[in-house]
Amino acid sequence: MDIGATPDENNANDYLFASWQLSALDNRLKVNAAINRTNIKMVQHSATPKITKDSKNSPMIGAMYDVTKEISVFAVHSTSLFPTTDKNDFDKQMPAVTGDSYEGGLKVELMGGKISGTISYYEITQKGGSQRDPSATNRNQTIWDSLTPTERGVRFPNNSTRESLNDRGGSPGDLVAGGTAESKGFEADLIFQPTPEWQVMVSYAHNDQEVTKAVNAATIGQSTSGHIKDQFALLTKYTFTQGPVDGLSIGMGMQAAGKALQDYSAPGATARYNPSTFYAEVFAGYKFKAFGYDHKIQLNLKNLTTQDNYVGWYAKSGSGYAVDRYKVPSKMIWNLSYDLQF
Template structure:
């Protein structure tokens, strides 16, 4: 594998590969796996020469045949239990493995493009980090139900979409189950697990910008009794980008091992090891010359505002953990998720920050940041299912703990101005000295309880939580420490009625909190922001049809938002408040076994309702009021059996580019297309993103803009056995 894909397995990975090799020797049958994932398409148990979109059969809360359908029927992240989406009194959107593959998504941001109420590409063509906006607020990211670190920016972990089984977007406040969280929602990524049914796949991908990629996915039972299951998923990729002098390169491997000695106990070890020798490099470009006309000329979308030979961004991440489940009897169940993660990054960059007057040039600064992050998360839950008369209870008692430890050294300097129409990078840039040294600790402990009750066709969900969150910021240069402790109580209540026709209306109320770093001019620590939301919605799952339709109306408010201190420059006070109201519609349906349609629309109306900086009554920046999407895929019959074609359109409406609301980012409609041919165990897929090569701005803020991803085409050849 080292010669083929260019990466060296670590010892734990190599050991598991040896076990898998032994298992493969035992395997007597070779077949296309039920639910085997492909790089840019779906797969199924149908004959190899048939291309259909089969209906889903739910088997667990983590697999759900996500490789076979766009139409997810349940999401464990919403309630931390195995409950169907139709019975969840909350808005939840799911991107299955099949959708990720069909649309050619290579990362989390691309995978979320077609969801209503979600803006996932705030960084434009820059995919070093996931920045997902849900209902007007930046969403928090979780992996397998455990929070990903939020104390850092440059060392944030990154995940290849091929390593994921699904992505769940749980909308609205979710602090009851997850502690400190954005009021907009939570993005929960679910890793691929080991399966008893065999999965064997390898693929290679090529495309523009000199893209070269390869990957493999091997899974199955390691013994005849299926007490041991193993899986290894890996990718290796290298490509240039639409911006001059920039490239991505990564190696990623995710071994997993499951031990299930009986039908009551399961222990799954999860791990992931990733290396980004070149993690990409982009610059936010000045507003003048991108959004606003510059008489000296427009800044090209391929302009590189950095410094070749100076800029470098390398990142590595490793994580190990487990998921444990034990059913004591028909009532009590114990579950525990645990993960230890560490990431490291070294980032040297030159970046533009404004245009030069009367010249097609940009000013530039330099920066060098070195970070090391250690993150430990554990979540323990005790569940109980029982009846009290005619009421069925599904109770959950939990305690979770998070500990982050971030060490950072940094330095800043100057760089020469640069002509963006005819850049000359010959002027050297000196590496800034690392003069600032700090260490940040963040600890959170939470206790929570939830009861999902059912009486006849009524469903009632009640939950409550108590949190203690503490941060300690150490300035290692002057040997000082700032300690901040926050306490919060949050809750949730949801009521739903299940009609026999498959219609389920509901109402939901939930609250959230997020600690704030820093102090006022008087030295008082900022209080956590608080969120609260009322949501009314309806879900519809037609009988006998592989489909799910949802509609929701919400009113979401956040308080204790930081605004500028009018009496003390460079300080803040907590007098701000933001309100977001909206409507979201989403539908996914297999109209026939050969024809799939997925669509969404969202209207988001954010407003600053309280502020002392002149922004009251204005809209927050970068939030599009209207977003819509449509994707359709059809498997051709007859002599063209094995051929599938499809495509989609995604619309992002106008948004404000500055807090004064005097500049708008234009609306844009982007077209995508796909084609696939499957013959026996071989499959060739072609995806084109931004089919018309439209040049557009994805997002702008007061200090700059990002160009969206221009036309990108991918051709993938995969083999399953």
Template sequence: MRTAAAVAALSAGWAVAATAAGQTTTDDTMVEELVVTGRAQRLYRIEEISSGKLPAAPLATPISVQVINADLIRDQGARDAQDLYRNISGVTVFSYAGVTARGFRQEENFFDGLRGDPYAGFSVPQLFNIERVEFLKGPAGMLYGPGSPGGVFNYLTKVPTDQLSAQVSGVVGVEGRYGGSAEIIGPLASNGLAGRIGLFYENQDGPRRNAGEESIIFDAGVTVPLGERADLILQATRYEQNLAANRLRGVPTDDLGHFIADRRWNHNEPGDYLNLESEVVQARLEAEPNEAFSFDIGARWNLGLEVQQYHEPRGLFDSDGDGAVDASIREFRDQSREQESLSFGANAIWSTSFGPVSNRLLAGYDYFFQDYDFYSRLVRGRTTAVAGLPPPLSLTEPQYGLADPTTYDLPAFGYSQTEQTRQGGYLLEELTLGRFIATVGLRYDSFEDIDLASGEQFEDQATTWRAGLVYRIRPDLSAYAQWAQSYEPQSVSQQLPEVGGPFEPTTGEMLEGGVKTELFGGRLQGSLVAYHIVRENLLQSDPRGDVGGDGEDDLVAFGEVTSKGVEFDLAADLTPNWVLTLAYAYNDTRITKDNGLTAITNAVADRFANAPEHQAGFWTRYQLPVRNLAIALGGDYVDVRQSLSGQKVRPYLIFDASLIYETGPWRALLRVDNLTDETYAASGFVDRTGHFPGAPRSVFLEVTRRW
């Protein structure tokens, strides 16, 4: 059960930390010896992955999952999801919480295997209450239902255990950064009842002008034992994010990708904001009635409200006639998004043997419902200041505070409400015979989208497959291959008969193969993978225009995109005190079929936006054996890309470093991001908003006391 695994992992982590820190024992010499021989070993190793829904050791499964565990999150001082992407081969930033994964834009996140992302729209997931992050690469339709063929993020939250521990942390850094966190986990009664409570607060000015961020997370849970073989885990979390001078877009660039404004330039006024409030209640039952049968049932409810008032860049222009673009038209937007969702999932695993054949059968069902309300009103300015309209803003000498949204001639709010229902059932069979492990799975989904404002409604179904084969060449070396499918329903607004609808879902299909290793007694854990993904049935404009003569230009679905690539991942104990992680990806994503007239969404010519050919990241940590001190260095390289407008997004290489000191119950982390203060674009968007600038060099110190 997950609870037992969490207890074991937590106990092991505390034992290593206590030993390395030199806590008092009856034999100081033994403590010193353990520090020398084992402090850094296996810090970032992964023993089991769960996102494949059949828990398995990495070498015993044909799926490709990359895991970021608590040790790596802590050593890198990671606060949100964007801090982690460099550790995952084939994943780079697209925008906000969205990424490019194996060439495709991907924006949906799962929590504990369930849909229902509490960070709606334009906020990035925070990591305070996250134990680890798993990224399932490639199409995941058979396991998780509709989604991108690039992969799926699954955030695994911290759960209460009966192992008593507590910690308090404080942080201070540049850009006015300060904050703290506290959490306590432990038994509430002698019968195994356990609880956890945590609080996180952090405030900082952003690197962009006027921008700031205040984040609050309150997280609580209890684990209720139901006999010796079952646990009920109840959790409740509240998230608050108050982002000053947001929503943040990019900084304008020329066609070669050079910023034409300072990287700290902000199109927003000091009074602009984006505020998020989100509440989550979650229950999970985990049971193992006997050694042959186990099951889990989970339910997740989320209510989130995101409100924002901001100035959107709407067009660059030359304000003084010297031939150089130097100002931006702005549009003021007043918007709110409210979403309420309910997610449910159940899985049962039956294990048995038929002679020499070992068998595991997974049966599962999941359901997701979301009600989404969107209110919006806006007014667009001009190239000159006009009463009642947002004034333009200079790129070189911006003057803030001259705009007053209370004087704008705003229209009435527009309103839309949609309902989305997804449900699916699946079977996955795993057979082990000698050195071979074979899996085959089938899933049936139905989905329904309703636009309550217009009355438009669309429903359909899809069937997806997954199959894989593992050959255990040796206990520490496996070869594997898999075939998997994905699908994504077309949006309800594009299903009307007037535009040629309804349309079949966009589909994805992948072939993948590679090798996985745990060489030298598990000191070297790595994989080398090659894949080929074809995505079909993308909607585009019909080159014939208004086919039915009803006044609406038609759509047609016959686009195709092909993604090919190679990925290499490594986590190694180079010495007993020196560890290294390395991630490299080569990807070639191209449009292989279109109508010759209309660009496919997120594409530029025959390439996809923000899809680099080469991407690499590393992290290495060396533990000084005597001084309770560790030093760590990380690097992130992303190759040249194109923005959605075809502008060059220049390649970059940045470095980060951590200095970690541990003594007794104390831990101090000194972290420096963008060590050489490189000016770079993390990703591109459209020309009127520019590229998203990477953060300048920043430094913070975090001190933690544990009990």
């Protein structure tokens, strides 16, 4: 795969995959082993091209054992290599992300399939990638260092100190190699089907993450940008199968997520977050047969909560630093679709 990500860059990644499966003990034990070969090549075109190459064999092995007809246990270990296009303010390519994960859990199917679900615990270690270091020197600060006081006033008229100079993306400091981050958490998914017509799906995820090794020791103990500790989702649907409304289905869904980490740019490397979010939607569909074909019409009403979007930062009255997000109102969205099956 050869992708021109930007006019002056080409990324070429290829993957080779092989797997092997085994079942034993009257099919109660199932084992799956696989290996993925990843080759990464990134070329930044300039007078002197910058070429970054990386490759890795990533094994995976998993097993599931049926304790009873209704309860199974499983365990999975896998490794990975993911490319990143992140570059610092000096166009230095950040390293690829390598992962090492362990997961184990329980699968159930109870009451003749009316209740089914999975609960699992995992530990993931990631190395490489990028992490923002507010204390790292960026390009503007390097330029500042090379100028006289008079030249600084001309080049940076709105900045009185070196520390106030942001990178070209408007963020303090610069990107540095991501070091090592560890994630631990659990996930639970449950499907409840009290009748053949009614389904309820619930999921919950909890995650704790922290940097354990880094170039800048001050970032140890921090989480990476975008980290959300808790997330919850619910979806329910009822389908009418008889009477005048045969073929009609109605349902609703909702999704809630805790605050999302953005950076540690506040004084004292204090974290800044996007506030928590909550989305809800309802939908209705109707399946029918006409002229020998199956038809479906569905209406979705999304974002019933008109959840705000968050951009930029501002400082509240009396505050010396911008730690609050600007809120951009959003609107409810409706979508009407029609499907015809031949």
